Amino acid sequence: MSQTEYQTTRVEIAGENALILYFGEKTDPAVSAKVQQAVDALETVLADVLIDMVPSYASLLVIFNPLACDHLEVRRRIRTALSDQAAGEASEGRLVSLPAYYSTESGPDLEDLASRANLSVEEVIKIHSEMEYRVYAIGFAPGFAYLGEVDERIAAPRLSTPRQKVPRGAVAIADRQTAVYPAVSPGGWNLIGLCPTRMFNPDATPSMPVQVGDRIRFEPIERDEFLSLGGEL
Amino acid sequence: MSGFKVLQPGLLTLIQDAGRIGQHRIGLTTGGPLDSNAFAWANRLLNNDGNATALEISIGGLVMEAQCDTYIVLTGAAMPLKINGTEQEGWCAHKVQAGDRIDVGFSSAGARAYLAVSGGFTVAKSFTSTATVTREGIGGLNGEKLQQGDILPAESAADQQVYRLPEAFRPDYTAAVSLRVITGYQQDAFSDVQKRLFFSSEYKVTDRADRMGYRLEGPQITPSIDGILSEGICHGAIQVPADGQPIVLLNDRQTIGGYPKIGSMIAMDTARLTQLLPGSAVSFEEISIDAAHNLRCLEQARFARTEPEAL
Numbered sequence: 001m002s003q004t005e006y007q008t009t010r011v012e013i014a015g016e017n018a019l020i021l022y023f024g025e026k027t028d029p030a031v032s033a034k035v036q037q038a039v040d041a042l043e044t045v046l047a048d049v050l051i052d053m054v055p056s057y058a059s060l061l062v063i064f065n066p067l068a069c070d071h072l073e074v075r076r077r078i079r080t081a082l083s084d085q086a087a088g089e090a091s092e093g094r095l096v097s098l099p100a101y102y103s104t105e106s107g108p109d110l111e112d113l114a115s116r117a118n119l120s121v122e123e124v125i126k127i128h129s130e131m132e133y134r135v136y137a138i139g140f141a142p143g144f145a146y147l148g149e150v151d152e153r154i155a156a157p158r159l160s161t162p163r164q165k166v167p168r169g170a171v172a173i174a175d176r177q178t179a180v181y182p183a184v185s186p187g188g189w190n191l192i193g194l195c196p197t198r199m200f201n202p203d204a205t206p207s208m209p210v211q212v213g214d215r216i217r218f219e220p221i222e223r224d225e226f227l228s229l230g231g232e233l
Numbered sequence: 234m235s236g237f238k239v240l241q242p243g244l245l246t247l248i249q250d251a252g253r254i255g256q257h258r259i260g261l262t263t264g265g266p267l268d269s270n271a272f273a274w275a276n277r278l279l280n281n282d283g284n285a286t287a288l289e290i291s292i293g294g295l296v297m298e299a300q301c302d303t304y305i306v307l308t309g310a311a312m313p314l315k316i317n318g319t320e321q322e323g324w325c326a327h328k329v330q331a332g333d334r335i336d337v338g339f340s341s342a343g344a345r346a347y348l349a350v351s352g353g354f355t356v357a358k359s360f361t362s363t364a365t366v367t368r369e370g371i372g373g374l375n376g377e378k379l380q381q382g383d384i385l386p387a388e389s390a391a392d393q394q395v396y397r398l399p400e401a402f403r404p405d406y407t408a409a410v411s412l413r414v415i416t417g418y419q420q421d422a423f424s425d426v427q428k429r430l431f432f433s434s435e436y437k438v439t440d441r442a443d444r445m446g447y448r449l450e451g452p453q454i455t456p457s458i459d460g461i462l463s464e465g466i467c468h469g470a471i472q473v474p475a476d477g478q479p480i481v482l483l484n485d486r487q488t489i490g491g492y493p494k495i496g497s498m499i500a501m502d503t504a505r506l507t508q509l510l511p512g513s514a515v516s517f518e519e520i521s522i523d524a525a526h527n528l529r530c531l532e533q534a535r536f537a538r539t540e541p542e543a544l
Contacts, residue, residue, distance in 0.1 A: 051255070052257045052258075053257065056462070061466070140489070141368075202360070
C-alpha cells in the first residue's frame with residue numbers, strides 16, 4: 001500500500017480502547033483484501049498491546065490495552081505499518097469448497113426464489129454454485145461467515161417474517177449475500193439448501209473451516225452424499 | 234468432585250471470569266462480568282488471580298451448599314448474604330465449611346453481585362475463558378445459566394489471609410449517574426442538534442436491558458443515515474436504530490453490526506449502568522478519549538493502592 005493509498009484509509013475513534021479503520025465504503029473484493037492485509041500487518045506491529053481485531057467488509061476494528069499504551073501510539077504504529085506495506089501483496093485467501101445439497105426438501109425457499117426471479121430451480125442452483133464467494137466478515141453468531149456477492153439474478157430480500165428456527169447448515173441468501181448457518185438459530189434469510197460441513201465446531205481446531213479473506217465455492221451434491229457426509233434432514 | 238451444590242439458581246446466575254478475548258475473528262463475543270470493578274474486588278479480597286472464575290448473580294435468589302472448606306466473598310449489588318441463616322457482611326471474606334448453606338437474597342441496591350471462592354471455581358476453559366455467553370452456548374458448565382442441582386467445582390482452601398473492603402471504599406449504587414461517552418464511529422452522521430439533544434436529555438433504562446445491551450428510552454435521536462456496512466462493535470458502543478432509542482452494547486454484544494453509532498461509553502460507566510434496574514434515569518456526558526484514558530489509568534492506580542483490611 002503506498003503513502004497515497006494510506007491517506008484513503010480513515011482512522012476514527014471507536015471507544016476508550018478502540019480505533020476503527022475504514023478502507024472504503026462498499027462491498028468490494030479489493031477493499032476486503034486491504035482489510036485482510038492490515039490484519040496481517042497490525043497483528044505484528046501491535047502484538048504487545050493488541051486485545052482483539054474485528055475485520056469486516058470495509059473496516060477493521062482494533063481493540064488495544066489502554067493500560068499498555070494510548071490511542072496516539074496505536075495510531076502512530078498503524079500509520080507506519082500501513083505506509084510500509086507494499087502494494088499488491090494482498091493474499092488471495094484459500095479456496096474452500098463447501099458441499100451443498102440444494103433441493104426443495106433442504107431449501108424451503110428455493111421454489112419461491114426461483115419463481116420470483118423467473119428462473120427454474122435448476123438455474124438458481126447453477127447460478128449459486130458457479131460463483132466464487134469471498135468471506136467478507138464473520139459475526140452475528142460464532143462461525144457465521146458473510147459471503148459475497150451472489151449474482152444479481154438470484155439476490156432476494158430477507159423474509160418479511162423471520163423463521164424462529166433455521167436449521168444448522170442452511171445455505172441462505174439475503175440481498176446479495178450468502179451464508180451457511182453454523183447453528184440452529186432464528187433467521188430471515190432465504191433457505192436454498194443444506195451444507196453438511198460444520199461451520200463452527202467448538203471441539204475442532206481450527207473451529208471454523210474458513211476465515212475472513214478466504215474464497216468459497218459451493219459444490220452441489222445429491223441427497224445420499226449429503227447424508228453420508230453427516231448431514232441431517 | 235468437591236465444590237458447591239446449587240440448591241436454587243436465582244434469576245440469572247452465570248459463571249464468569251474476566252472475559253473471552255482474542256476470539257472475535259470467529260464471531261465469539263467477550264462475555265465477562267458486567268461490573269468489572271465489583272468482580273475485581275471479589276477476587277482481590279480472597280487474594281485470587283484477577284481472572285479467577287466467580288459467579289455473576291443478577292437480582293439475587295441464589296442458594297448453595299458448600300461441599301468443601303474454603304472462603305467466599307460477595308461484592309457488588311446489596312444482596313443479603315446468609316451463611317447457615319446468619320446474616321453476613323458483603324465485601325468481606327467469610328470462611329465456609331462443607332455442609333454450610335449459603336443464601337444470597339434479592340438486591341436492595343444495584344443489580345449484579347459477584348460471589349468468589351478461594352482459588353476460583355475450577356471450570357474448564359472454552360476458547361481461553363470460562364465466561365458464560367448463553368446466546369452462543371459457550372462457557373460455564375455447559376453454556377447455560379446455573380441450574381438447580383449443578384455442582385460448581387472448587388478446591389478446599391487451607392487457612393489463609395483474607396480481606397474486607399472498608400465501607401468508605403465501596404461504591405454507592407443508589408447515587409445518580411452521568412455516563413461518560415466518547416463520541417466516535419458515525420458521530421458525523423448525527424447533527425449538532427441531535428448530539429445536543431442526546432447529551433442534554435434524560436433517558437430511562439427499559440426492561441429490555443440484558444447482558445447483550447441496554448435499551449434506553451427517551452427523546453428520539455435521528456441520524457442522517459439509516460444504516461452502514463456491517464462493522465466491528467466495541468464494548469460500550471451506543472447504536473441508534475431506526476426508532477431513535479439508543480442501545481448501549483455490552484459484554485455479550487454481537488461482534489459486528491450495521492446500525493449507526495454516536496460513540497461509546499467508557500467501561501467504568503458501563504459498570505455503573507449495568508447496576509441499574511429498569512426505570513432508572515440516566516444522562517450522558519461527553520468526554521474526550523484522552524480524558525477517558527486518564528480516568529482508566531487513575532482507576533487502575535486507585536484499585537491497586539486501595540488497601541483492604543486484613544481479617
